[in-house]
Amino acid sequence: MCGIVGFMARDARLRDRLGDFVVPMLTCMGERGPDSAGLAVFSEPVEPPLRRYSFYAASREFNWGAFSAQFAADVGASAEVASLASHAIMISAAGPQAVRDWLAARNLPVHLLSVGRTIDVYKDEGHPDQIARRYNFAGLSGTHAVGHTRMATESAVSPAHAHPFTAGEDFCLVHNGSLSNPYSVRRKLEKKGIRFETDNDTEAACRFLEWRMSEGDTLEAALEQAFIELDGFYTLLMATADKLVLVRDAFACKPAVVAETDAYVAIGSEYRALAHLPGVNEARIFEPVPEQIYSWTA
């Protein structure tokens, strides 16, 4: 079991309160996934050539000041770093490959969680409630967010194995379920030079979709391929810079509930995760049907 949540503020006035809406959703779904949690938040894009980078450090006492100074000295690009405990967001004009190469060259105990112009990702071990407080999720703002509470069934409990998974830029995915063929998907992708960071099944789905998109597919077209390629149980919730996309596999035995109003779109594994939202009693509430692609644009 795992829990998934998603929220998109259609009414721009709700964007400042994104964290207020999402934290109770995530905490409620802690009952479905108490071992780790994560959240991806999408906000106004930074201007090119700037990008946003989210990092996770193994220690909560990690010296992010020294990290940013070292980065500027080594890479020769300015870096604005905002940090909280093990987590930091860096805004820099340096490209993704330069950042990855630098992390590898310096051999720092830091994991790159996400890259893009709009996305920030947080993930960590522990109860979702603790994680939300640790990183002050309640104070987050943005256009849309995707969260996950994990009950690990097929690979280790670690921050890297927590969801959301990311691949490419401004794309993330959370998954409730389990895939039966992640290794065959992975072998296909590795032959194309695509690198994996964990042995988690969800990472295979995430990198498969990103590979299709890098080949020119829309996310929707990539999902049509995924219905053929991925074997197993899944409810997948994905986000890009301006979209939330939701699908369930053909058996649809992993749940999802959607509540839509003029002001927002909210998605949860269970209705109780949405019960606190304003106006939810008047919302259009429905259960997504198998193998149909649901997409909402911010």
Added chain:
Amino acid sequence: MDRLIELDLARISVRELNQFLHHDLPKTGGGAHVEILNPNGMHNLAVGLDAPAEIDIRGHAGYFIAGMNKQAHLTVHGNVGWSVAENIMSGSVRVKGCASECAAASGHGGLVVIEGDASSRCGISMKGCDIVVGGSVGHMSAFMAQAGTLVVCGDAGAGLGDSLYEALIYVRGTIHGLGADAREEPMTADDRARVAGLLDKAGFPAHEAAGFKRVASARSLYHWHADAEQEY
């Protein structure tokens, strides 16, 4: 005269609610009317009732609502999650909105009415209850259903009645595929009377009884044929 008892889940826990319904409600001697407020999608509400009471749940509720119900007549004024009225024995459970998967799964008796849609696996393994769905049902509904009647006023998803035993299924809309050993059969006068009777019990207009199709078991999976051409 009904005695109205209000139980507010904003004030008491699900466990306190169910303990009241199990231990205190039967002592009221029948005829009680219980209103459950602020369900907010909570699970396991009013499970295991065994008292002739009227229960109203005011709002959307979660999983396993009214499981194993006996005698009580319960109405949910909203949607429910998975497995509403699972293993219902008698009495009735009505959902004014939609139900998620496995509505009335393995129900032995009583009546389950879903006024909106029911999701996949509605009536899975039903053993004698009656189910009336005002809208449509999802895939694999009435899978291995043994006894009782499933009436679907809308459409039925793929794999309807797979491995069906002696339960009967009536569908007015489109059937998006029959499961193994389920087949469509001619409607008889008895079938029409049965559908009309259940629609009436469910409180749906009787004129809606026309145009149903009957689905029942072809009974070819009842026995294992060791000498049949099994391709395993």
